[in-house]
Amino acid sequence: MIRISNAQLWVHDQEEALAFYTEKVGMEVRSDVTLPEMDGFRWLTVGPPGQEDVTIVLMAIPGPPVMDEETAGQVRELMAKGFAGTVFLTTDDCQASYEELRGRGVEFSETPEERPYGIDSGFRDPSGNSIRLTEVRLPAEV
């Protein structure tokens, strides 16, 4: 059976991303290891408490030789424009989560709104990645 284990987000700054996802969004550090044999590569993952088998990899944009400068610049630019990636989070109570996160300084680009699939809101991480926060409420089956 195929399951999702990790998904990766590019981040401008791993420390800043770590503080954001743990202190503001409320996730936990799952792994934080720097590997000298990989030129100081830092494997940094976070995940929501209670969902132990899924993590987000907070991946620094590498330089040469892993990624050439031009490509790295393009990735940074895409992130700055908000086109690099999206994480879709769900919550039991969108309004309450929205207020909680906003209270911790998360700037929402979309406040909770009714949609056909529930209540949806959205914010950005410090790198510009788009994060959706949705209370899924499917219409009752007839």
Place this chain on the structure above:
Amino acid sequence: MAFAPPARHLLRARDLADARYFEPLSVEDLAAAAGLSRAHFSREFRRAFGDSPHAYLLTRRLERAAALLRNTDRSVADICLSVGLQSIGSFTTSFTRAFGRPPTAYRAAHPPASRGALVPGCVVRAYARPQHRTFREDSAPAPA
């Protein structure tokens, strides 16, 4: 407002301890979240959940610290602060009481975090390549 059973207020305090353990939370903060006086809150919390609020918050922090010792290569001091505890001395004492050995020994008794990091092969391939490429096959400089 709909009537909420008293335990709902206590749960709010417990949720706060679970979610914000890394902040300088105190039992007073938890009592305030439950809307109860400190003494009354501590008594009611213990009756509802079996532990005092102080013990609940501390064990949450210690559980997180143990996970960080196993899964990260951060220093003990850094881990102590990142779970909301200020004093390394009392962290070491409570950790030892809870886990039977001090933080450094606890870490040493587990496989190194780098082994559990499960860095995918594609990442290893990209980052572990040697960086110096001046091999003999490269075109040699023209003889002088």
